[in-house]
Amino acid sequence: MKGDLLEVREATVSFAEGRPAVDQASLSLTCGRVTALLGPSGSGKSTLLRAIAGLERLDAGEIRFAGRTWSGKGVHLMPEERHCGVVFQDYALFPHLTALANVAFGLRKGSKPERRETARARLASVELAHKAGAYPHELSGGEQQRVALARALAPSPDVMLLDEPFSGLDRRLRAELRAASLKALREADTAALIVTHDAEEALAVADEIALMNAGEIVQVGSPDRLYLAPVSETAARLLGDVEVFETRIAAGRADTPLGAVAADGFETGEYAKVLLRPEGIVIDRAAGEGALADVSDRQPAGGAAILTLQLENGRRVCARVPVTDTIRAGDAVRLRLDDRFATVVKA
Numbered sequence: 001m002k003g004d005l006l007e008v009r010e011a012t013v014s015f016a017e018g019r020p021a022v023d024q025a026s027l028s029l030t031c032g033r034v035t036a037l038l039g040p041s042g043s044g045k046s047t048l049l050r051a052i053a054g055l056e057r058l059d060a061g062e063i064r065f066a067g068r069t070w071s072g073k074g075v076h077l078m079p080e081e082r083h084c085g086v087v088f089q090d091y092a093l094f095p096h097l098t099a100l101a102n103v104a105f106g107l108r109k110g111s112k113p114e115r116r117e118t119a120r121a122r123l124a125s126v127e128l129a130h131k132a133g134a135y136p137h138e139l140s141g142g143e144q145q146r147v148a149l150a151r152a153l154a155p156s157p158d159v160m161l162l163d164e165p166f167s168g169l170d171r172r173l174r175a176e177l178r179a180a181s182l183k184a185l186r187e188a189d190t191a192a193l194i195v196t197h198d199a200e201e202a203l204a205v206a207d208e209i210a211l212m213n214a215g216e217i218v219q220v221g222s223p224d225r226l227y228l229a230p231v232s233e234t235a236a237r238l239l240g241d242v243e244v245f246e247t248r249i250a251a252g253r254a255d256t257p258l259g260a261v262a263a264d265g266f267e268t269g270e271y272a273k274v275l276l277r278p279e280g281i282v283i284d285r286a287a288g289e290g291a292l293a294d295v296s297d298r299q300p301a302g303g304a305a306i307l308t309l310q311l312e313n314g315r316r317v318c319a320r321v322p323v324t325d326t327i328r329a330g331d332a333v334r335l336r337l338d339d340r341f342a343t344v345v346k347a
């Protein structure tokens, strides 16, 4: 129901000696919202998802939904008691059942005709009503994944957990499947968690992103906030390109070769890092103000071009300009920073 919360509090899962696979991770999921769990391979994303689904036990911490403990001290509800829908990357459809029968399979409530009706509605919600009678081998990869989604959504779960659901598909199909899935998830009003290692995908699908690294949740927030105000260099790099300038705070400001950034909450003399997104590098023609730089390279990137710029002190930075921009390799330019794209964090 709208507003219900799934709360993961300091959840820890260990498989062996040493660092736990999930290390005191905290996260909240809200019904009607999609959260992306983004992190590199091996960071613990699947393990956390499996713990929420009840497929892994917690060593510490707890998982609660709408105030009821699912996992915690002395409590471990079985997966079927959690009312979670799970979609894995490999679809796992029953090969001998039609698309409709696959979707109807997990339904327990209602008469047989009612269950068929619910299954039909779910297939329609992923735009596959016309494939109800097809067997999995007669469906494309993207269609199979949509059937898997419809099957997981059919019993109207409180929580939907999707582990890399769009990988293994080509770019165009991925985008289509993503749009269809998001529509179905939002209509279903469930709390959805989508695991991905693809930053672009996380930015595209999520109302909220949780960044995971080495078992820990390092930051949670809206895509814009995470892009513009990362809490650390690690968090910044998980979501996209960033230039990092090591600096020392003086008079409430952090200096970089491209200009200063306000550094509230830091002491004078403290070491810090300025994290600057590529969009925050402003390029002026050589006559303007700012740090002098040579354009050492220009690479096309679709509608944009990536410039490599060498500052007088030898430091290189990369910036994006529209493909229509006439700056070329060999040009001399001036650079300054737009502090809306800069954040100061502890060194």
Ligand SMILES: Nc1ncnc2c1ncn2[C@@H]1O[C@H](COP(=O)(O)OP(=O)(O)OP(=O)(O)O)[C@@H](O)[C@H]1O
Pocket (backbone or CB within 6 Å): 015, 021, 039, 040, 041, 042, 043, 044, 045, 046, 047, 048, 197
């Ligand atoms: N059943 C298991 N037994 C032992 N170690 C495991 C088990 N499952 C996961 N691990 C380990 O836990 C760590 C986290 O794995 P996990 O699969 O959760 O990461 P991930 O972020 O989902 O990675 P990927 O994106 O590659 O799927 C890894 O070091 C992995 O080797």
